[in-house]
Amino acid sequence: MIGDIHQRVTRSSVTSLAFFFHSAYVASFEPRDVSHALSDPNWVNAMHEELENFERNHVWDLVESPPNCRPIGTKWVFKNKQGENGMVVRNKARLVAQGFCQKEGIDYEETFAPVAHLEATRILLAFAASKGFKLQQMDVKSAFMNGFIEEKSARFPDRVYKLRKALYGLKQAPRAWYARLKSFLLKSGFVMGSVDRTLFLLSRSGDTLIVRIYVDDIIFGGSSHTLVSSFAEQMNREFEMSLMGELQFFLRLQIKQGLEGAFVHQAKYTRDIFKKFDMVDSKPMTTPMSTNTKFDADEDGEAVDQKEFRGMIDSLLYLTVTRPDIQFAVCLCARYQASPRTSHRQAVKRIFRYLKFTPELGLWYSSGSSLSLRGFSDADHAGCRIDRKSTSGTCQLLGTFLVSWSSLKQATVSLSTTKRVHLPSLAARSQLLWMKATLSDFGLKYGRISLLVDSTSAISVAKNPVLHSRTKHIDVRFYFLRDHYEKGDIDLIHVVSANQLADIFTKLLEFDAFTRLRGWRGIDNALIKGEIESQWTDLIALLV
Structure with a gap:
């Protein structure tokens, strides 16, 4: 009543x-x-x-x-x-x-x-x-x-x-x-x-x-x-x-549908957050964060307004719905919301300045594209300067275009490179199986799904049931990946580091490497879709 x-x-x-x-x-x-x-x-x-x-x-x-x-x-x-x-x-x-x-x-x-x-x-x-x-x-x-x-x-x-x-x-x-x-x-x-x-x-x-x-x-x-x-x-x-x-x-997603495909972006939302945080006249930058950036708690730095800093992070996190190219940089800055310093705010402003350089970027989905399902998995090595934990990066693609991704600091310190890479592989496997089940409702059936990693040791651990000194510290739950490999759900494939698409979610990259991966993922304006598809054709040829 x-x-x-x-x-x-x-x-x-x-x-x-x-x-x-x-x-x-x-x-x-x-x-x-x-x-x-x-x-x-x-x-x-x-x-x-x-x-x-x-x-x-x-x-x-x-x-x-x-x-x-x-x-x-x-x-x-x-x-x-x-x-x-x-x-x-x-x-x-x-x-x-x-x-x-x-x-x-x-x-x-x-x-x-x-x-x-x-x-x-x-x-x-x-x-x-x-x-x-x-x-x-x-x-x-x-x-x-x-x-x-x-x-x-x-x-x-x-x-x-x-x-x-x-x-x-x-x-x-x-x-x-x-x-x-x-x-x-x-x-x-x-x-x-x-x-x-x-x-x-x-x-x-x-x-x-x-x-x-x-x-x-x-x-x-x-x-x-x-x-x-x-x-x-x-x-x-x-x-x-x-x-x-x-x-x-x-x-707040803008969708352009045409005969050649669909383009999803957030240009209006980007303009709105520029106005909200007084960044309309900011100077453009070519990458979201410099590779020379050394992020830590900066306890001696000057404190900034926590409410404003969190507001900037929240706004950027929603922008990652169509802008995976800023995912790693935003998540890195988000770790310092409890006690933000001037250096942290400057890093966030650098992301805004990158958006000023690329306001119209989004995700392109081509008509007639295949609907094959594959994933990429990677991790850096002890990248966090505070607790030495690694960052996992995964992405999943339907056909040649990105539909799911993640960048997440691992919960524990990895004692070896095998465990470091095994953790994101587990997360990628879970996401791929969820997508496989979801796409079955669309009438799409898949056999073995390719999961590409750049660590031969991680692949060996999943395929080889023999325990040794390199695997005895790995938790039992990680063997879930091996179980699905043996069932035929997942096929682990080695990919050279240069073609590891998940790199963009685990570390800071130089301009050339950053734009190359960004283009491969379809994170570009629909006007240059031909260049994207050409790059993807070259990449797929390398992976086969």
Whole structure:
């Protein structure tokens, strides 16, 4: 039960659709509070739209307050939605429940709802580009109001609103919405992914339709235009949808889909963080970090604003969704968030200056590309100057283009080069097996998956069951890799260090080596895709 909606927004005004549609303009500011919002007719329209959704979806009933019932309050949240060009396209007003005052076991039981991994979205983009169909996007208006809830709660001395459906802010709202949408899709003939519970597939007359859910954003596409259109109409009949057409802007990712493939980048987001941290006029640099950089705690250095430093790191970490070329440098700087110094902030600014030099870079997925699966695994040697731990680097490719990667400092000190390289191989193996299971839902079947490492000793340990002095210190869990090798899931292949693509995630590289690996990974503007594919052809020939 929800009560005490702001008195100045009356129930009678909710039904006044004429007032809501009187203006086609939007406000450029975000209100501080309700009083500020009510001073602008565009924000008043947005509030009317929200309350109209409540009435249309029959979200609540006005009832007497039950005895001994702890009520839950509400508040208005105002947010401008921007388009790809940064212009405000919609004023969004949400009346949300104050879920922070809910008590587990009283107001809610379960809250978990599956959310798609961004790497799963990259896999979908690569698959769609390879098959030559374009992905579409739709947004569910007031998605959480479509989810039915079982718990009861209330607020108001005499009369309260008893919720029939979930409301934004309630802890159980995402779970309720996902349950409703999943039930609808399964009844419509879709099959849920065996690994990814946000993936739904429909096969009909030899055609395939793929749907991926990210809360209230839905990405879909298929081999048949008729099947895609039918699904859009079906969803619009069941839920109130905003059909946004071809997928172009999703979770701050910009997607360009064409006949030759798909290009994913974050140019707008990059410009936004330049403005946020006053780096618009910064001098460009050709690499994210100098190879002469000697990073340590710098305890004698001058301390800097921790909040600002963490904000810069957080912004850069989200940029690594399409910019793996800065992954290692950002993760290296992130290790010093607890006590940042001037030297650490200068290193972060160097990353921004590199982004100034390469603002338009992104990931290119070519149409007609093969969908073979392979991985690379590498590690530096005792690279951390503080605790002498090594850094693991892995990357996984679908066809010739990157879909997953990682750069992570190892949890323990490696006592040998064998163990140092064995650790990232274990992580890469796990990721490859997850991708193999996920891609099986797309109808792709794989035998042995190639995992390329530049350590013959690590390969020997995985293949040879004999224990000796070089392996006795390795934990039992590392032999999981050997088990999957013997089962035929993974095939370990040696690659010379010069062609080890995971190098870019483990160490600082000179400009020539850095740009060479960056190009091989498809981390370049779509305008030079021909050069990338040529490089990849040369590399694959070397590996065979």
